[in-house]
Amino acid sequence: MSQATAAPKAPLTHRLRTWVGDNALRIYAVIAFVYLLLPVAYTFAFSFNDAGRTNIVWNSFTWDNWLNPCGAPEVCPSVVNSLVVGLIVTVVSTILGTLIAFSLVRYRFRGRSTTNLLIFLPMATPEVVLGSSLLALFLNLFVPLGFTTVVLAHIMFCISFVVVTVKARLASLDPRLEQAAMDLYASEREAFRRITLPLVAPGIAAAGLLAFSLSFDDFIITNFNSGQFTTFPKFVYVSATRGIPPQANVIASAMFFIALAIVLISQFAGRRRKEV
Amino acid sequence: MAKADITQAEGDLFLENITKQFGDFRAVNDLSLQVPQGSFFALLGPSGCGKTTTLRMVAGLEDPTAGRIRIGDADITYAKPYNRPVNTVFQNYALFPHMDIFENVAFGLKRRGIKDAKQQVDEALDLIQLSQVAKRKPLQLSGGQQQRVALARAIVNRPSVLLLDEPLGALDLKLRRQMQLELKRIQTEVGLTFIHVTHDQEEAMTMADTVAVMNEGIIEQMGPPTELYESPRTAFVANFLGQSNLFPAKVAETSGDDVILEDSDGRFVMPKARVSDRVVTDPGTEVLVGVRPEKISIARLEDAAPPPADGNFVDGRVTSASFLGVSTQYEVTTHGGDTINVFAQNLDVHNLVPQGEDVRLSWLPIHGFVLSGHDDINAGVEKNV
Numbered sequence: 247m248s249q250a251t252a253a254p255k256a257p258l259t260h261r262l263r264t265w266v267g268d269n270a271l272r273i274y275a276v277i278a279f280v281y282l283l284l285p286v287a288y289t290f291a292f293s294f295n296d297a298g299r300t301n302i303v304w305n306s307f308t309w310d311n312w313l314n315p316c317g318a319p320e321v322c323p324s325v326v327n328s329l330v331v332g333l334i335v336t337v338v339s340t341i342l343g344t345l346i347a348f349s350l351v352r353y354r355f356r357g358r359s360t361t362n363l364l365i366f367l368p369m370a371t372p373e374v375v376l377g378s379s380l381l382a383l384f385l386n387l388f389v390p391l392g393f394t395t396v397v398l399a400h401i402m403f404c405i406s407f408v409v410v411t412v413k414a415r416l417a418s419l420d421p422r423l424e425q426a427a428m429d430l431y432a433s434e435r436e437a438f439r440r441i442t443l444p445l446v447a448p449g450i451a452a453a454g455l456l457a458f459s460l461s462f463d464d465f466i467i468t469n470f471n472s473g474q475f476t477t478f479p480k481f482v483y484v485s486a487t488r489g490i491p492p493q494a495n496v497i498a499s500a501m502f503f504i505a506l507a508i509v510l511i512s513q514f515a516g517r518r519r520k521e522v
Numbered sequence: 523m524a525k526a527d528i529t530q531a532e533g534d535l536f537l538e539n540i541t542k543q544f545g546d547f548r549a550v551n552d553l554s555l556q557v558p559q560g561s562f563f564a565l566l567g568p569s570g571c572g573k574t575t576t577l578r579m580v581a582g583l584e585d586p587t588a589g590r591i592r593i594g595d596a597d598i599t600y601a602k603p604y605n606r607p608v609n610t611v612f613q614n615y616a617l618f619p620h621m622d623i624f625e626n627v628a629f630g631l632k633r634r635g636i637k638d639a640k641q642q643v644d645e646a647l648d649l650i651q652l653s654q655v656a657k658r659k660p661l662q663l664s665g666g667q668q669q670r671v672a673l674a675r676a677i678v679n680r681p682s683v684l685l686l687d688e689p690l691g692a693l694d695l696k697l698r699r700q701m702q703l704e705l706k707r708i709q710t711e712v713g714l715t716f717i718h719v720t721h722d723q724e725e726a727m728t729m730a731d732t733v734a735v736m737n738e739g740i741i742e743q744m745g746p747p748t749e750l751y752e753s754p755r756t757a758f759v760a761n762f763l764g765q766s767n768l769f770p771a772k773v774a775e776t777s778g779d780d781v782i783l784e785d786s787d788g789r790f791v792m793p794k795a796r797v798s799d800r801v802v803t804d805p806g807t808e809v810l811v812g813v814r815p816e817k818i819s820i821a822r823l824e825d826a827a828p829p830p831a832d833g834n835f836v837d838g839r840v841t842s843a844s845f846l847g848v849s850t851q852y853e854v855t856t857h858g859g860d861t862i863n864v865f866a867q868n869l870d871v872h873n874l875v876p877q878g879e880d881v882r883l884s885w886l887p888i889h890g891f892v893l894s895g896h897d898d899i900n901a902g903v904e905k906n907v
Contacts, residue, residue: 420614422612422614422616423616423619425583426612426617427629428582428602428603428604429583429608429609430630430633430676430679431630431633432629441618
C-alpha cells in the first residue's frame with residue numbers, strides 16, 4: 247500500500263497521450279454535432295430576423311415572425327396542405343405497409359422473396375426518376391395533377407419504408423409467444439390483440455412517424471406531380487427566387503422542435519416502461 | 523354437448539395410431555400410447571426423434587396426419603389449442619415480455635373469464651416461491667426464475683394434461699438438478715398429468731413414473747425407469763439410457779430356464795427371463811449380449827477366485843484406467859477382441875488395476891440381458907457433444 251503512494255507519476259507526454267486517447271471520440275462527436283446542427287441553428291436564429299424583402303442579411307431581432315407565422319402570403323395554406331397530405335399518407339401507408347410486412351414475415355408463399363426484393367426498389371430508385379415517370383404515368387392516364395396525385399405518389403414511396411421498419415420489428419418477435427397465448431385459451435384474434443400488436447406497436451409507430459416526415463419533407467416527387475397544388479417544401483423552393491419570408495424559418499424551426507419533442511417523449515416513455 | 527366436453531375433458535390421455543408427415547419426412551410413425559391420469563410421464567429421445575412433434579400435437583399446435591388423440595372420452599384431435607384442457611411449458615418459456623409476472627400467470631385465467639384470478643395467481647406464485655417478483659418483467663428474472671414462472675403460468679389453469687417441452691434445457695447443471703426435484707414436488711402436490719419431453723435420460727429417470735423411449739418416430743420401449751434400465755428391449759434403449767457393453771454372440775443351446783450363448787471369448791449363461799421378447803432362442807440365432815458397466819467385477823487374473831459354476835466371466839487386458847473419484851472407469855480388451863467398459867466403485871484405493879494388467883471380468887447371469895442380433899450395436903450411443 248505505502249509503496250503505491252510513493253510510486254512516481256507517469257511522464258507528461260504519456261499522460262497527454264492517454265488524455266487524447268480517452269477523449270478523441272468525445273472531441274470527434276462534438277465536431278460532428280456542430281456540423282449537423284449548425285444549419286438548424288442558423289434557420290432558428292433567422293426566424294427572429296426582422297427581414298425586409300429577403301431573409302439573407304441580419305437586420306434586427308423581432309418576435310413578429312413567431313407571433314404572426316401566417317403573415318407572409320401562401321405560407322400557412324401550403325403548411326396545411328402538407329399536413330393534410332402527410333396525415334392521409336401516414337394512415338394509408340402505415341396500414342398497407344404493416345399488412346405487407348405481416349404477410350412477408352408470417353407466410354411462405356410463391357413470390358415471397360421476389361416481393362421482398364421489389365419492396366426495396368422504390369427506396370433505391372432516384373427520386374427524380376420516380377417523380378418523372380409517375381408524371382408520365384399520370385399524364386398518359388389523364389389523371390389531373392393536384393392533391394390526389396401527390397397523395398398517391400407519397401403513399402407509393404412511403405409503403406416501402408413502412409414495410410422495412412415493421413418487418414424488422416416483426417422478425418424479432420418470437421412466434422412461440424402467440425402459440426403460448428393460444429395455449430393459454432386466447433383465440434387467434436385475442437392472441438393478436440394482446441400479444442402481437444402490443445409488441446409490434448413500437449415498430450408500427452416508428453414506421454408511421456417515418457412515413458409522415460418523408461411525406462412532409464418531399465420536394466422532388468411532389469414538384470413533378472402537384473400541378474397547381476402547393477406543399478410547404480414546394481412553396482419554399484418557389485419563393486426562393488423572390489426571397490424566402492422569415493415565416494418559413496418559423497415553420498421549419500417549429501417542425502424541428504415538434505419532432506424533437508416526439509422523440510424525447512417516446513424515449514422517456516420507453517425508459518419508464520422498462521423501469522416499472 | 524360434445525364441445526363443452528372438450529374444454530372440461532378429464533381422464534387418461536390416449537394417442538391412437540398417430541402419424542405426422544412433413545413433406546417426405548415422417549416425424550411420428552403410427553404411435554400409440556396411454557398416459558394414466560395424474561402420472562408423471564416422460565418422452566425421452568434424441569433430437570429429431572419426433573418427441574416435440576408429438577407434444578405439439580397434444581397441445582394442438584400441430585395437426586396429426588392420421589390418428590386420434592383423446593382425453594378420457596373426449597376426442598381432441600382437431601380441437602383448437604385454446605379449447606383443450608392442455609397447457610404447455612415452452613422450451614424457452616415464451617413469457618410475454620410486455621407483461622409483468624402477475625399478468626403472465628393470470629393470462630390463462632383472464633381469457634377464460636375466471637373471477638377470483640388474483641387469489642389463484644397468488645397461490646401459484648407461492649407454489650413456485652416467487653411471490654416477491656410479481657410486479658417485475660420477465661427479462662428482469664434469472665433463467666431459473668423464468669422457468670418457474672412459465673410453470674406457474676401453465677399450472678394455475680389446472681389443465682388435465684400439462685406438457686413440458688425440454689423445460690430445463692436452458693439451465694445450468696446445478697440449477698437443473700434443483701428444478702428436477704422441485705418439478706417432482708409440484709407434480710405430487712397438484713396431482714396433474716405431466717408429460718415431459720426431454721433428451722436427457724438422467725432427467726427422465728429422476729422424475730418420471732413412466733418413461734417412453736422414442737426413436738425415429740416410434741416408441742422403442744415404455745415402462746418405469748428401472749425396468750428400462752435393467753431390461754432394455756432394444757440396442758437403442760440399452761445404449762441411450764446409461765451405458766451398455768454389447769457384444770455379438772450366438773445361441774449355442776438351451777437348458778432348462780437358461781440359454782447358453784457362445785462367442786469368441788467363450789460361453790455365457792443367461793436366464794431365459796433376461797432375453798428380449800424379440801429374440802427366438804433357437805440354436806444358431808445371432809444375438810447381442812449386454813451387461814451394464816457397473817454390474818461387472820474386475821480382478822487381477824492372478825488374484826481372481828475361481829469363477830462360480832453359474833457365473834459369467836471373460837479374461838482380457840486393461841487398455842485404459844481413468845480414476846474418477848467415486849469410481850474408476852476401465853476399458854478392457856478381451857482375448858476375443860471385444861471392448862468392455864467397467865465402472866468399479868472405489869471401495870479401496872489400493873486396489874486400482876493399472877493399465878496393461880491381465881484381468882478377469884465377471885458378472886452374475888441375471889445382470890446381463892440378451893437382445894436381437896439384428897439391432898445396430900451402436901444405435902443410441904451418445905456422440906460426444
